[in-house]
Structures are given as structure tokens and as C-alpha cells.
Amino acid sequence: MTWLPSLITETPEEGYEIAILLSRVAVKKTQPDDAVRAKLRPDYANNADSLTQVSLVVATNFNTVAQANNYWKD
Amino acid sequence: MTWLPSLITETPEEGYEIAILLSRVAVKKTQPDDAVRAKLRPDYANNADSLTQVSLVVATNFNTVAQANNYWKD
Amino acid sequence: MTWLPSLITETPEEGYEIAILLSRVAVKKTQPDDAVRAKLRPDYANNADSLTQVSLVVATNFNTVAQANNYWKD
Amino acid sequence: MTWLPSLITETPEEGYEIAILLSRVAVKKTQPDDAVRAKLRPDYANNADSLTQVSLVVATNFNTVAQANNYWKD
Amino acid sequence: MTWLPSLITETPEEGYEIAILLSRVAVKKTQPDDAVRAKLRPDYANNADSLTQVSLVVATNFNTVAQANNYWKD
Amino acid sequence: MTWLPSLITETPEEGYEIAILLSRVAVKKTQPDDAVRAKLRPDYANNADSLTQVSLVVATNFNTVAQANNYWKD
Numbered sequence: 001m002t003w004l005p006s007l008i009t010e011t012p013e014e015g016y017e018i019a020i021l022l023s024r025v026a027v028k029k030t031q032p033d034d035a036v037r038a039k040l041r042p043d044y045a046n047n048a049d050s051l052t053q054v055s056l057v058v059a060t061n062f063n064t065v066a067q068a069n070n071y072w073k074d
Numbered sequence: 075m076t077w078l079p080s081l082i083t084e085t086p087e088e089g090y091e092i093a094i095l096l097s098r099v100a101v102k103k104t105q106p107d108d109a110v111r112a113k114l115r116p117d118y119a120n121n122a123d124s125l126t127q128v129s130l131v132v133a134t135n136f137n138t139v140a141q142a143n144n145y146w147k148d
Numbered sequence: 149m150t151w152l153p154s155l156i157t158e159t160p161e162e163g164y165e166i167a168i169l170l171s172r173v174a175v176k177k178t179q180p181d182d183a184v185r186a187k188l189r190p191d192y193a194n195n196a197d198s199l200t201q202v203s204l205v206v207a208t209n210f211n212t213v214a215q216a217n218n219y220w221k222d
Numbered sequence: 223m224t225w226l227p228s229l230i231t232e233t234p235e236e237g238y239e240i241a242i243l244l245s246r247v248a249v250k251k252t253q254p255d256d257a258v259r260a261k262l263r264p265d266y267a268n269n270a271d272s273l274t275q276v277s278l279v280v281a282t283n284f285n286t287v288a289q290a291n292n293y294w295k296d
Numbered sequence: 297m298t299w300l301p302s303l304i305t306e307t308p309e310e311g312y313e314i315a316i317l318l319s320r321v322a323v324k325k326t327q328p329d330d331a332v333r334a335k336l337r338p339d340y341a342n343n344a345d346s347l348t349q350v351s352l353v354v355a356t357n358f359n360t361v362a363q364a365n366n367y368w369k370d
Numbered sequence: 371m372t373w374l375p376s377l378i379t380e381t382p383e384e385g386y387e388i389a390i391l392l393s394r395v396a397v398k399k400t401q402p403d404d405a406v407r408a409k410l411r412p413d414y415a416n417n418a419d420s421l422t423q424v425s426l427v428v429a430t431n432f433n434t435v436a437q438a439n440n441y442w443k444d
Contacts, residue, residue: 002233002234002235003235004233004234004235004238005234006234006294007234007288007293007294008293008295011076011078012076012078012079012080012081013076013077013078016078016096016099020100020103022238022281022284023277023281024277025238026242026276026277026280026281027273027274027276027277029242030266030267030273030276030277031267031268031273036267036268040268040269040270040273041270043269043270043271044104044270044271044274045104045105045110046105046110046114047114047117047270047271048114048115048117048118048121048124049117049118049121049123049124049127049271050270050271050274051100051101051104051105051114052101052118052124052127052128052131053127053271053274053275053278054100054101054104054274055097055098055100055101055104055131056127056130056131056134056278057274057277057278057281058100059096059097059100059131059134059135059138060134060278060281060282060285061281061284061285062096062135062138063134063135063137063138063285064281064284064285064288064289064293066081066138066141066142067138067141067288067289067293068288068293068295071081071082071138071141071142072080072081073082073142085150085152086150086152086153086154086155087150087151087152090152090170090173094174094177118178119178119179119184120179120184120188121188121191122188122189122191122192122195122198123191123192123195123197123198123201125175125178125179125188126175126192126198126201126202126205127201128174128175128178129171129172129174129175129178129205130201130204130205130208132174133170133171133174133205133208133209133212134208136170136209136212137208137209137211137212140155140212140215140216141212141215145155145156145212145215145216146154146155147156147216159298159300160298160300160301160302160303161298161299161300164300164318164321168322168325192326193326193327193332194327194332194336195336195339196336196337196339196340196343196346197339197340197343197345197346197349199322199323199326199327199336200323200340200346200349200350200353201349202322202323202326203319203320203322203323203326203353204349204352204353204356206322207318207319207322207353207356207357207360208356210318210357210360211356211357211359211360214303214360214363214364215360215363219303219304219360219363219364220302220303221304221364224381224382224383225383226381226382226383226386227382228382228442229382229436229441229442230441230443244386244429244432245425245429246425247386248390248421248424248425248428248429249421249422249424249425251390252414252415252421252424252425253415253416253421258415258416262416262417262418262421263418265417265418265419266418266419266422269418269419271419272418272419272422275419275422275423275426276422278426279422279425279426279429282426282429282430282433283429283432283433285433286429286432286433286436286437286441289436289437289441290436290441290443307372307374308372308374308375308376308377309372309373309374312374312392312395316396316399340400341400341401341406342401342406342410343410343413344410344411344413344414344417344420345413345414345417345419345420345423347396347397347400347401347410348397348414348420348423348424348427349423350396350397350400351393351394351396351397351400351427352423352426352427352430354396355392355393355396355427355430355431355434356430358392358431358434359430359431359433359434362377362434362437362438363434363437367377367378367434367437367438368376368377369378369438
């Protein structure tokens, strides 16, 4: 079973969720320890600049997913 | 009801608004607590570098939205 | 009246001006207070790294504008 | 024998692994000493902002790999 | 007379020079005072991370210029 | 003689080397003094976040080179 069966989604909103998933998995693969990640969560969830950078990663991934789906125009 | 029904807009300005929306939703989904986000707002709204990074996220998302709309050339 | 009637310009230089405009509007929409933005200006205009980040935002937006104009090859 | 025989993969998940590989090799080529890299690992693996930046690099590389594979739509 | 007559160049190296030009002009337009920019120069020219960020801006602009020139394949 | 005769390479690995070259030349052109660059090297080669940023620049350039080579699919 794969965590990423496809980049293709029915709707833009579902595509955005894939972009968030792509952003999180890179973190998980770099720091696989769930307890450490949980401990780090307040560090970025309560910091304005950290949240902006998270949003930049999602934006970069959403660009990929949106293009994969031809911007849901079909 | 979805927060992102479509990437397609009538005008470039409306597309830019979608880019801002895309940038904000990633923050909201990472920090869902409205009170925390409100408290963080002065941190980036009064910091030059933070504002530049916000603008980078919007630029990345606007690239996606503009391409989706074929740059409003049709 | 819209601040962004079109991404299409006659020349590359005019396209670059649109890229700067796109970069500034995201800041303005995040910090709408003109007095605050004016106060922040020296913070980034006198800091080398801040200016580099501003240039990154313009580069990202110019990529969009240049593609919209088919790189002014037509 | 090359470390990068191809960008083409069977599945999106394998493509994501290539994106991670591409991200790591640039670090390895800049700091080839295995012992130094091992020593640096806790610095980013235990820092929220560092992990976000790692994720940005992976996102940028995944954009390339996904496009190479036509988003695994064929 | 324009500072950016065209994105089209004869060679990749000339295209890279345009990418550097594009990167510098955004700085110049944000901080038009030559004396201030000259004073800031050592700040980034002697700082490893600053130089890396400058290189990121050039890379982003080179992506645009290379695409404009169809990667000099014609 | 040019330092960048072409973006076209035989293999993905050679393309990656071009991406590294593109990343380094921007640094060299901004800080042409070999002795200064040599002195700065430990600053980024021993810093996790600096290495991640170097990898981001390479990723951005590799995107350009990979597209130039049609992802080595021909």
C-alpha cells in the first residue's frame, strides 16, 4: 500500500490536500520519530515566519498537483 | 461547500485574490486556532522580512493560478 | 478600476514593472497601513539579505509575467 | 555506475524517493565528509524550521520529477 | 533606451548574464541610492548564506531566461 | 571559451553537474575573490541549514536543466 497512489484528484480542494500531504511526508522521512515531531509542532505552529514557510512548501507542491490535474479544467 | 471551488477566474485581480487565499489556507490548516493566528498577526505584519516572505508565497501561488487561467489571454 | 488590468505588456521592461507591482501588492494587502509600511521601509532597503529576498519575489513574479507574454517573442 | 540512472519511475511514490535523493546528493557533494554530515544531522532533524526547508527542497525536486513522468498519467 | 531590450540571447552564457542583470535591477529599484548599495555590498559578498540566496535569485531568473530561449536548442 | 557551452547533456547525472555549476557561478560572480570564497566555505559546509539552502539552489537549477533535456526521455 502506497501513501501516494496518484496526484490526480476530483477537485482543487482535494489537490490541495495532496499538496499538504507531500509537504508533510518530506518532514516525516527526515525525522521519522513521531515523538520528536510532536514536540517540534509548537515551534512552528506558534511562529508567524515558520507558518509562512510551511505555506511556501504547500504552494510549491500545489503548483505540481495543479499542473498534474490540468488545473481541473477538463 | 468547498473553500476552493475553482482556480479559474474572470480577471487577473480575482486570480490574485485566489493566490492570497491559497497562501492563507495553508497557515490556517497548520494552525487552526483563530486566537493564536490573531496573536501572531502583528509579528509578521510589522516585520519587513516577514512581509517579503508572505509576498513570495503569494507569488508562487499566483504562478499556479495565472497558468490555470492561461494568463487571462483567452 | 482594477490595479491589475492585464499581465500582457508591450516590452520586457514593462513586464518587469508588473512583476514589481505584483510583489508590492501582496505586502500592501497584508499590511494595509501606509504609515507602518513607510516605517518598515528602511528595515529592508538598508539590509542586504532583505533586498535579496525582495529580488527573489520579483524573480518569481517575473517568471509568471514573462510566460504570460510568451517572453515577448511574438 | 551512476547514482541517477533516470528520472522516470513506475509510481508517484518512487518519484518522490528520487526527489529526496536529488535533495540529498547536493548536500553530499557540498559536504562530502560522512562524519561531518552525520554530526550535522541532529541540527536539522530536531529543528522545525530546518525540516520545513528540507521539505521545500524536496518539493522543488518533486516538481521536476513529476513533470518528467507526465505526472504518471500515461 | 531600456535596460532590458530582450530576454533572447545568442548563447547560454549571455542568458546567464541577463539572469544576473534581472536579479540586480530588483535590488536597485528597491534601494536606488548607489552609495547605500555600495555600503551593503560587503555584507552579502562576505557571507556564505547571503551568497547562496543571491544564487537562488539568479537560478530563478535563469529558469525564465532559459525557457525564453528554448534552452538554446534552436 | 565559455564556462557554459550548453545545457544539453547525455545523462541526468551530467545534467545535475551542470545544475551545480550554475549554482556556483552565481556565487563566484558575486564574490570573485577566490581567497574570500575559500574562507567562507566552512561557514556553509558545516552548517545544516546552509547546506539545505545550497540544495534548494541546485534543485532550482536542475529543474531548468532537466526541462532543457526533455528529462532525458528522447
